[in-house]
Amino acid sequence: MSQLITTLAQFPLHYLPLTMFFSAISALSFIHIAIASCAHGVEWVHPFSANVVPSTFSYGTTTGPLNWHNLNANNSLCGNGTNQSPILLNTTSSLAPSGSITLAVPPAKNVVFENLGTNVEVIMNGTLQAGNAAWNLAQFHFHTPSEHRVNFVHYESEMHFVFTAADGSAKITVLAFLIQIGPNTSYPFLEDIFSYLPSIPNAGQTTQVPTVDMGGFVSDANKMSYYQYTGSLTTPPCSEGVSWYVATTPIQLYVNTYRNVKNTIGTSNSRYTQNTLGQMNILQVAAKNL
């Protein structure tokens, strides 16, 4: 999950409105372009570039997933929550009723693409209708390898579309797609976005993708079936009550593109598998007899 959603989740009742977030990004952008214009003179064609605050947690050792609960008091659920994500999925896992998901993401221009150090993330508007509930897209981002596993086996990557509640409540829904890599197939919108990875090689950097049109993907996504469960953010603060929809059909990505994503993020960024929903947190199970 992203820095944005981390911020949201740390303020579950009074979270930062998206408009404030975009204002902050825009302000940074403006400052940068103004400075750049001194050097280059043609600021209106200079690529968007600004900074975001990189994540303070990691996927390493003592600041990694096993110890997130000790990094910040707000992260306690990472160590004691009993409905944590990601989980093992299998053929007996609950499915959302057929046709209960409608995703809509209109084509967009100058789309913000960020390197958070623990992830690369795309800020884009869109909506999700899930049953009777309406959701607004905040961002989508990528994990390598996948966080969820199906029949115990991981995929090479996983894409998370993160939504906030349209009614202004603090709820979060994540629409997740397992990604299988191969030589022959990818979605054009992913290739378009990832062609800008060289513009954000380091944590904290952002750029803009001139045009993102994910119509073909959205059309496919609306025909898929989804595992459905209620879990948590997979990053600090590991807030629970997150409604997960995980597509049962993996999507495809070119091997070389995947490799660029992995190397730009600069770290594997998959949280370890959590205990069965409703059972004691696996870290508390593990804490016995140490």
Next chain:
Amino acid sequence: MSQLITTLAQFPLHYLPLTMFFSAISALSFIHIAIASCAHGVEWVHPFSANVVPSTFSYGTTTGPLNWHNLNANNSLCGNGTNQSPILLNTTSSLAPSGSITLAVPPAKNVVFENLGTNVEVIMNGTLQAGNAAWNLAQFHFHTPSEHRVNFVHYESEMHFVFTAADGSAKITVLAFLIQIGPNTSYPFLEDIFSYLPSIPNAGQTTQVPTVDMGGFVSDANKMSYYQYTGSLTTPPCSEGVSWYVATTPIQLYVNTYRNVKNTIGTSNSRYTQNTLGQMNILQVAAKNL
């Protein structure tokens, strides 16, 4: 690591001689072929098939890596060892002196290939000279994704050649190769072996590969440089004092072959990253404030 090495490591001073292991396999094989001959009549061309005992640990939840120390009293080092593998490697990690490794694996016939449920494993003879020490190859096997990470980033798989000491002591050395997948390159010996995956779809099954010749790979391996450190088995009982040599150059494998390996093993089988060598076990670090 394998069931064989698990067995070895559980009896560090009086371990099961390899000859006993092969005798057990041969006996099972004979029984199976005798039975098969009743049904098929041509036992001498019937593929070798026998059973091995599948692993009792898993990569799932409460029997998974975070809780191995609670599965068996012999596994305590998994939870409290301070030189555990796998670790993060990077450009400052120690390298073995150039030319200090000489691997030799002669071509072999009727090579045993096993599905342990947590791994697929090849039983093959060979030797390793590492500095002044001589080692005998016991087996090699595969993890997905990789266990070691370089500059925080994993590879899609990792191959471990496991050696016992030629002097009969209980020491173990592992020669490890990170595996990167792609459309265009693989080693013939890996493709030969993995073409027999359909013969061992389930945990506990074994088959024979008629001929394995890894001369090209061995020649390449002897030219590579290696990270070197002393760590542990990456599976129960997580015994320490294991001498690791991890090739700095990843080897290549076809995407489709990798996918077959992953699906035949039937589980992701990579242990989470351990703490810095010599530091408190990461599970003991994590046990605070739960």
